[in-house]
Amino acid sequence: EAEVAQSPRYKITEKSQAVAFWCDPISGHATLYWYRQILGQGPELLVQFQDESVVDDSQLPKDRFSAERLKGVDSTLKIQPAELGDSAMYLCASSLTGPEPSYEQYFGPGTRLTVT
Amino acid sequence: AQSVAQPEDQVNVAEGNPLTVKCTYSVSGNPYLFWYVQYPNRGLQFLLKYITGDNLVKGSYGFEAEFNKSQTSFHLKKPSALVSDSALYFCAVRDRKSFQKLVFGTGTRLLVSP
Incomplete structure (x- = not known):
């Protein structure tokens, strides 16, 4: 069964350092999502791509976070500089695209970030 | 804005007993509702959806x-709980104003006890 791949699974970094996460969606899924999940809370959307274009980044802290999906396939989420409050699980998901609103999202295993 | 509420932080049930995990929603128009399950240090797995x-x-x-x-409810149920069902369960609603965005509870x- 096809899965969303993410790396690394765990990342420990010091405050003010740069960190990057990678995601490879399920083949054929044009829509890709990055979520942040703080311990004890539900995932919150950071950014959503349709192919290589950003369609929603309203919750992305743009002063320190950036995301790209240059060829419309895999994606990278970067934080620079990292802050203590960025410690969380970062989840990538993908889905089919179209007028049908019922497409479910498939999630990767996530990257657990700890900022010290 | 569309939202879901999960009023219980934790549900305890004995193995073999029926379980219910509650979810209420607030949407404008017809809702698209989803349930996901998350095991420790894992991503979310899709369980079911209502369209x-x-x-x-x-x-x-x-x-x-x-x-x-x-x-305005979408409660998750199972007739007979298993210990392996112990996990974190999330209800979500699709935000119709934002392209396929999911809003999670x-x-x-x-917790299913033996």
Whole structure:
């Protein structure tokens, strides 16, 4: 069964350092999502791509976070500089695209970030 | 804005007993509702969804959910709980104003005791 791949699974970094996460969606899924999940809370959307274009980044802290999906396939989420409050699980998901609103999202295993 | 509420932080049930995890929603228009499960240090796994049609939706691993429009609820149920069902469960609603965006509840931890 096809899965969303993410790396690394765990990342420990010091405050003010740069960190990057990678995601490879399920083949054929044009829509890709990055979520942040703080311990004890539900995932919150950071950014959503349709192919290589950003369609929603309203919750992305743009002063320190950036995301790209240059060829419309895999994606990278970067934080620079990292802050203590960025410690969380970062989840990538993908889905089919179209007028049908019922497409479910498939999630990767996530990257657990700890900022010290 | 569209939202879901999960009123219970934790649900405890004995193995073999029926379980219910509650979810209520607030949307404008017809809701698109989803349940996901999360095991420790893992991503979310899709369980089931309600888009339209029959109010009782069947999903993976023997789970089902009942959509109730008058009570704006979408409770997750299983007739007979297993210890392996112990996990974190999230209800979510699709935001119709934002392209396929999912808005999640805060989650309910299910603990099934042997």
